[in-house]
Amino acid sequence: MLEREIIQNRGVENVVEGGEVTGFRFLVRMPNYRGVFARLIDGIEVRVGDLTWPREVPLWTLGGTQYTLAELKAAHLDVHWDLDEPAVITIPHAGGLAPGIHDIDVEIAIHAPYFPPPFRPSLFPSARKVTVIA
Amino acid sequence: MLEREIIQNRGVENVVEGGEVTGFRFLVRMPNYRGVFARLIDGIEVRVGDLTWPREVPLWTLGGTQYTLAELKAAHLDVHWDLDEPAVITIPHAGGLAPGIHDIDVEIAIHAPYFPPPFRPSLFPSARKVTVIA
Amino acid sequence: MNAPSLKYGVSLYSYTGDMNTVLTLDDAMAEIASVGAAGIEILGESNVPRYPEPAPAWIDQWHGLLDRHGLEPTNYCSWVDIGHTGGPDLTTEEGVAVLRRDIELAATLGFTTIRPKFGVVSMELDPHPAWEPIVEANLDLAADHGVVICPEIHAPTPIKHRVVDDYIAFIERTGSPNFRLMIDTGIFQREASTAVQPGVSEEGHKGGWMTPLAVPMSDLVDVLPYVGFIQAKFFDIDDDLVDPQIPWREIVETLVTHGYDGWLSSEYEGERIPYRGQEQVRRQHALLRSLEAEVRADTGSAQGGQRPRT
Amino acid sequence: MNAPSLKYGVSLYSYTGDMNTVLTLDDAMAEIASVGAAGIEILGESNVPRYPEPAPAWIDQWHGLLDRHGLEPTNYCSWVDIGHTGGPDLTTEEGVAVLRRDIELAATLGFTTIRPKFGVVSMELDPHPAWEPIVEANLDLAADHGVVICPEIHAPTPIKHRVVDDYIAFIERTGSPNFRLMIDTGIFQREASTAVQPGVSEEGHKGGWMTPLAVPMSDLVDVLPYVGFIQAKFFDIDDDLVDPQIPWREIVETLVTHGYDGWLSSEYEGERIPYRGQEQVRRQHALLRSLEAEVRADTGSAQGGQRPRT
Numbered sequence: 037m038l039e040r041e042i043i044q045n046r047g048v049e050n051v052v053e054g055g056e057v058t059g060f061r062f063l064v065r066m067p068n069y070r071g072v073f074a075r076l077i078d079g080i081e082v083r084v085g086d087l088t089w090p091r092e093v094p095l096w097t098l099g100g101t102q103y104t105l106a107e108l109k110a111a112h113l114d115v116h117w118d119l120d121e122p123a124v125i126t127i128p129h130a131g132g133l134a135p136g137i138h139d140i141d142v143e144i145a146i147h148a149p150y151f152p153p154p155f156r157p158s159l160f161p162s163a164r165k166v167t168v169i170a
Numbered sequence: 171m172l173e174r175e176i177i178q179n180r181g182v183e184n185v186v187e188g189g190e191v192t193g194f195r196f197l198v199r200m201p202n203y204r205g206v207f208a209r210l211i212d213g214i215e216v217r218v219g220d221l222t223w224p225r226e227v228p229l230w231t232l233g234g235t236q237y238t239l240a241e242l243k244a245a246h247l248d249v250h251w252d253l254d255e256p257a258v259i260t261i262p263h264a265g266g267l268a269p270g271i272h273d274i275d276v277e278i279a280i281h282a283p284y285f286p287p288p289f290r291p292s293l294f295p296s297a298r299k300v301t302v303i304a
Numbered sequence: 305m306n307a308p309s310l311k312y313g314v315s316l317y318s319y320t321g322d323m324n325t326v327l328t329l330d331d332a333m334a335e336i337a338s339v340g341a342a343g344i345e346i347l348g349e350s351n352v353p354r355y356p357e358p359a360p361a362w363i364d365q366w367h368g369l370l371d372r373h374g375l376e377p378t379n380y381c382s383w384v385d386i387g388h389t390g391g392p393d394l395t396t397e398e399g400v401a402v403l404r405r406d407i408e409l410a411a412t413l414g415f416t417t418i419r420p421k422f423g424v425v426s427m428e429l430d431p432h433p434a435w436e437p438i439v440e441a442n443l444d445l446a447a448d449h450g451v452v453i454c455p456e457i458h459a460p461t462p463i464k465h466r467v468v469d470d471y472i473a474f475i476e477r478t479g480s481p482n483f484r485l486m487i488d489t490g491i492f493q494r495e496a497s498t499a500v501q502p503g504v505s506e507e508g509h510k511g512g513w514m515t516p517l518a519v520p521m522s523d524l525v526d527v528l529p530y531v532g533f534i535q536a537k538f539f540d541i542d543d544d545l546v547d548p549q550i551p552w553r554e555i556v557e558t559l560v561t562h563g564y565d566g567w568l569s570s571e572y573e574g575e576r577i578p579y580r581g582q583e584q585v586r587r588q589h590a591l592l593r594s595l596e597a598e599v600r601a602d603t604g605s606a607q608g609g610q611r612p613r614t
Numbered sequence: 615m616n617a618p619s620l621k622y623g624v625s626l627y628s629y630t631g632d633m634n635t636v637l638t639l640d641d642a643m644a645e646i647a648s649v650g651a652a653g654i655e656i657l658g659e660s661n662v663p664r665y666p667e668p669a670p671a672w673i674d675q676w677h678g679l680l681d682r683h684g685l686e687p688t689n690y691c692s693w694v695d696i697g698h699t700g701g702p703d704l705t706t707e708e709g710v711a712v713l714r715r716d717i718e719l720a721a722t723l724g725f726t727t728i729r730p731k732f733g734v735v736s737m738e739l740d741p742h743p744a745w746e747p748i749v750e751a752n753l754d755l756a757a758d759h760g761v762v763i764c765p766e767i768h769a770p771t772p773i774k775h776r777v778v779d780d781y782i783a784f785i786e787r788t789g790s791p792n793f794r795l796m797i798d799t800g801i802f803q804r805e806a807s808t809a810v811q812p813g814v815s816e817e818g819h820k821g822g823w824m825t826p827l828a829v830p831m832s833d834l835v836d837v838l839p840y841v842g843f844i845q846a847k848f849f850d851i852d853d854d855l856v857d858p859q860i861p862w863r864e865i866v867e868t869l870v871t872h873g874y875d876g877w878l879s880s881e882y883e884g885e886r887i888p889y890r891g892q893e894q895v896r897r898q899h900a901l902l903r904s905l906e907a908e909v910r911a912d913t914g915s916a917q918g919g920q921r922p923r924t
């Protein structure tokens with residue numbers, strides 16, 4: 037089962053590539069009542085303490101493949117974010133996050149074309165304390 | 171999955187036997203952190219509105235078999251109440267409960283011989299509004 | 305002999321937030337069966353794992369669970385996200401393909417109606433004009449699969465509106481029995497709901513759930529012959545089994561009196577507090593059954609033309 | 615080459631309330647693996663479906679899940695409910711049979727220690743005197759199965775107490791390596807916990823969690839050669855990664871310095887709020903790893919005798 041919170045407790049960790057910590061990642065479940073094709077995902081804004089990453093920066097992993105936001109939109113009808121599959125959000129950030137407790141704030145943006153244009157995209161904010169283990 | 175509440179939403183209903191409504195039943199999950207053999211179950215007190223049934227009255231269904239409290243205690247090591255199996259509590263009550271919303275209050279008593287004798291049995295109270303459908 | 309009865313179902317939309325967190329599909333079906341409902345409605349993109357291409361094992365599991373819980377698939381909700389303003393849009397051909405794929409998947413899973421939700425081009429929810437060619441291109445396929453395509457009449461669009469007029473004109477022009485209206489009972493809302501919907505702005509709430517549309521029952525009577533499915537939308541049924549928003553007595557009376565024989569499928573849309581959807585659906589079913597019994601007693605319609613529940 | 619490390623595990627007791635409601639066994643193992651722990655501890659009567667005779671398919675599933683999540687079974691908690699005052703009690707022979715069955719089940723599931731909790735006969739938690747013949751009758755069986763029987767030293771019983779003296783005398787008399795002590799780190803508690811335990815009366819709370827026992831580390835050092843398992847009991851680690859109740863720095867320092875090579879198995883016992891156990895175990899592991907690194911850096915014990923984590 038997934039956690040009720042959008043930001044999941046499990047899966048918060050630093051990313052190590054070639055012996056270097058190049059960033060961190062965490063899991064978010066779909067915040068909306070419906071799954072969507074990648075074309076409707078408008079990004080995720082992430083804040084940890086004083087640091088902020090705008091919607092265009094975080095990388096998305098869905099179905100085991102990692103995408104930039106631009107790649108996600110281009111994936112059109114080929115990639116689908118399901119309700120039972122959390123997206124892995126990866127933030128490029130040299131050194132990653134220090135071991136310990138951090139406040140993560142996110143805002144996920146998703147288009148719902150059945151809402152009148154002024155109401156798009158839908159914004160789903162979520163915040164949680166998470167723990168990085170050394 | 172079971173509901174977090176001890177008294178489950180699902181399974182509240184009147185009991186019909188031979189065309190007569192002879193009582194009602196509902197489900198409770200094990201309120202303690204450990205499962206126990208039937209010999210340690212000390213009964214469940216049930217209150218619905220103004221009506222009360224003392225520990226000796228409710229019938230227990232575990233593993234598909236219905237027991238009185240005395241039968242349960244006599245079952246000794248032959249019947250076990252698991253954490254993943256709610257007990258069906260049946261209250262003999264001619265006419266059952268009227269369709270609609272009712273307040274159910276219970277207190278489940280379970281012996282923990284590893285507590286000093288003055289602290290036995292452990293008492294687990296729980297209350298919930300439940301709905302009977304016609 | 306069964307007494308005549310409305311056909312009751314439950315949409316998994318009611319359990320939004322609970323699905324995948326505290327409810328498996330198996331649990332959800334057990335819950336639906338436990339309120340005495342016979343039908344299950346789903347959202348394809350939400351409830352089908354690996355949509356749009358579920359594993360064959362999952363399809364087998366779906367049918368096995370239906371059998372085990374004694375449930376019948378009712379409506380399958382789909383989306384045709386044309387009119388997208390945040391990136392490349394769908395072409396009409398792509399829209400046709402999307403709806404085709406959903407009709408085929410819905411039929412594979414045993415559903416008898418499908419609700420495509422189209423992108424809109426106005427504040428009054430006028431659907432993208434491509435809705436008509438997209439539906440028309442799929443009418444024969446729908447007929448082959450025994451599936452009825454039902455666009456949803458949803459607040460703030462009332463029944464007396466060009467959107468509905470256009471759908472009815474389409475039914476009359478094509479003569480197809482595979483296109484009908486879906487009524488969302490939110491259009492009958494009489495009081496504001498304070499329930500907050502994730503992802504919807506304050507303005508969105510003001511224009512939607514906080515502004516009761518209060519469509520009169522006579523409008524429902526007028527279009528009832530064209531209605532293929534009803535979503536029993538509601539927000540909150542209180543501790544006295546009273547629904548302050550939706551006039552269930554009038555709705556049930558209208559449906560019984562006029563011999564509606566389609567599904568009435570619970571769609572809880574109140575606060576998304578864990579387990580609340582399950583409690584509220586149970587309350588709604590207690591309320592609807594008692595109202596139906598009263599109405600049938602009052603109107604002597606127990607011998608009406610309704611099919612018995614199977 | 616792996617750095618030396620304490621062997622970390624997690625008890626499913628930490629997820630009490632979450633198990634079967636928001637966590638399947640599969641989920642729980644994923645959670646444990648995700649904190650970098652290598653071991654899983656269970657409660658037989660709580661976590662084995664259809665205890666004491668799980669279905670063969672479940673046993674297969676158990677081993678499959680261990681493999682998938684890369685986890686090793688550590689300790690199996692059992693109970694010998696002798697001294698029951700609310701109905702017919704167990705005979706010593708029945709007590710022997712209960713423990714025998716649990717040792718066999720623990721071994722089938724791959725566990726290497728078992729903690730039998732005996733009924734008590736005093737406010738100081740003196741175990742029922744039949745503990746000794748019941749254990750003794752099972753020592754050979756335990757040896758055959760490679761299982762070590764570990765009674766738990768749990769508050770309000772300190773280490774300097776006749777209960778522990780009796781256990782140590784038993785070890786020395788029998789010379790068996792299959793009987794050792796289990797330390798529950800609640801005995802080192804320095805501040806009261808306000809966490810409420812379901813089923814425990816107000817008086818029970820006053821006599822238990824609200825009265826820190828504060829056993830000194832030197833007492834642990836004295837019995838460490840007899841210790842077969844440690845349950846890392848805790849209640850609340852705050853937002854600054856500080857545990858106000860349990861002196862983890864001293865505990866880790868003592869274990870590292872004296873070369874403890876058994877398991878340290880998380881046992882969260884704070885408020886049973888959904889998901890909190892999972893968050894708290896993650897905090898505890900972040901805290902323990904950083905303390906261990908600090909202690910090893912301070913004491914230069916990185917070349918100590920600890921086995922690398924496997």
Ligand SMILES: [Mn+2]
Binds near residue numbers: 458571
């Ligand atoms: Mn609807």
Ligand SMILES: [Mn+2]
Binds near residue numbers: 766768845847881
């Ligand atoms: Mn313990």
